[in-house]
Amino acid sequence: MLADKPTDIPRARTDGSPLKPINEVLLERRATNKFTDEEVPAEVLDAVLRLGAQAPSGYNFQPWRFVVVRDAENRRRLQQVAFNQPKVAQAPVVVIAVGMKEEWKETADEVLREGAQRGAGNPDKVEQAKQGAVQFISGMDTALWVNRHTMIAVTAMMLVAESYGYDTAPMEGFDAAGVKREFAIPEEGEVVCLLAIGRAAEPDKPYTGRFPLERIVFAERFGEPWRDK
Amino acid sequence: MLADKPTDIPRARTDGSPLKPINEVLLERRATNKFTDEEVPAEVLDAVLRLGAQAPSGYNFQPWRFVVVRDAENRRRLQQVAFNQPKVAQAPVVVIAVGMKEEWKETADEVLREGAQRGAGNPDKVEQAKQGAVQFISGMDTALWVNRHTMIAVTAMMLVAESYGYDTAPMEGFDAAGVKREFAIPEEGEVVCLLAIGRAAEPDKPYTGRFPLERIVFAERFGEPWRDK
Numbered sequence: 354m355l356a357d358k359p360t361d362i363p364r365a366r367t368d369g370s371p372l373k374p375i376n377e378v379l380l381e382r383r384a385t386n387k388f389t390d391e392e393v394p395a396e397v398l399d400a401v402l403r404l405g406a407q408a409p410s411g412y413n414f415q416p417w418r419f420v421v422v423r424d425a426e427n428r429r430r431l432q433q434v435a436f437n438q439p440k441v442a443q444a445p446v447v448v449i450a451v452g453m454k455e456e457w458k459e460t461a462d463e464v465l466r467e468g469a470q471r472g473a474g475n476p477d478k479v480e481q482a483k484q485g486a487v488q489f490i491s492g493m494d495t496a497l498w499v500n501r502h503t504m505i506a507v508t509a510m511m512l513v514a515e516s517y518g519y520d521t522a523p524m525e526g527f528d529a530a531g532v533k534r535e536f537a538i539p540e541e542g543e544v545v546c547l548l549a550i551g552r553a554a555e556p557d558k559p560y561t562g563r564f565p566l567e568r569i570v571f572a573e574r575f576g577e578p579w580r581d582k
Numbered sequence: 583m584l585a586d587k588p589t590d591i592p593r594a595r596t597d598g599s600p601l602k603p604i605n606e607v608l609l610e611r612r613a614t615n616k617f618t619d620e621e622v623p624a625e626v627l628d629a630v631l632r633l634g635a636q637a638p639s640g641y642n643f644q645p646w647r648f649v650v651v652r653d654a655e656n657r658r659r660l661q662q663v664a665f666n667q668p669k670v671a672q673a674p675v676v677v678i679a680v681g682m683k684e685e686w687k688e689t690a691d692e693v694l695r696e697g698a699q700r701g702a703g704n705p706d707k708v709e710q711a712k713q714g715a716v717q718f719i720s721g722m723d724t725a726l727w728v729n730r731h732t733m734i735a736v737t738a739m740m741l742v743a744e745s746y747g748y749d750t751a752p753m754e755g756f757d758a759a760g761v762k763r764e765f766a767i768p769e770e771g772e773v774v775c776l777l778a779i780g781r782a783a784e785p786d787k788p789y790t791g792r793f794p795l796e797r798i799v800f801a802e803r804f805g806e807p808w809r810d811k
Contacts, residue, residue, distance in 0.1 A: 354794075406792050413792075418804070496726060497726060501754070509741070516604045523734075558701075561642045564689075575680070575771070
């Protein structure tokens, strides 16, 4: 059974102030290097996970899984397979984001059937839709496919945590095989990202600049200058 | 030269109403199947692109590029290499998100040097930092690496567009070789995602449900039940 939309997500920060708008989040967010030991309240972590789980995925297959590491001993274990970065053990919460390359084949039928029952798709053509989906996804590099999808959900989680006023650090510095071994992640799992969540212990790192749009955005065709404003 | 933080991003929707908070965006967003021909205002598209460009990336290398397709003829051309999905030609804006597997090596020096000048890192150790970064990234599957990164920026763009009150459709249904050929994307480019932006022409598709957290979130160790609330 799939779940209905959550209805009890907090609409404000824990101190009652409004969520930080996404423009401020994206402009003010910096990757946090040092965290305090202040815990992330259960309702905030729950909102981060449940809102992240609302991310879109192809065929609604949701090939993402998340291991939430909060125990101090486990965070030290994670640190050891994450190039010994101190923030991994410091942050009160580190989410290990995993993409599953195979499991979606087993849940496809359920997801498509329930989607059809909820009004998306023809209940009589679930088997046909499933065959099309399996053929389409199997034609891609499934490691790429689950990485892409999992990053949608992780990005949503990061932005949600920041909207609730918490600090985050997305990390790609880890030994995937070590993380899999230490946290019992199945062979088919791709360790995509670590996301630390907590409170920064010191002022943010300086803003390091971004390529101006002219260098990364093109009009109509790759290489054609973008000059919209 | 990298750019400073943009300071003139609109803080409200074009009608003056506040941006939609991220909790509402994530709960209400549905992939749009039919778009009207109403254009996306230049200031909204600019905000989507500039805020998306603020996404984090490893070493701040920003290996993402975006081709913004608005010309009707080009949208039809894109539709033809996107499994003929009508929404590709209908939506007033379709962003082709591309991850570049090689270009970051050429810009690494500039990015790290300017980062150090802005206070992140030691200006005397840029060459050393660059060697470490090149070694680290080259040790990964760079196709995976740029796919992950590009999805952070695309996800941010999608959520920003929705915050400004527009509708979106992220798409993975395309022939990557065809998209590259038709839009002059270099050999090293990975076509990661298409993002259509505009106004929905009909009510949203029904909500198809999501796996409950118990099925996708684990406590401390993969497979260990999550029961936080």
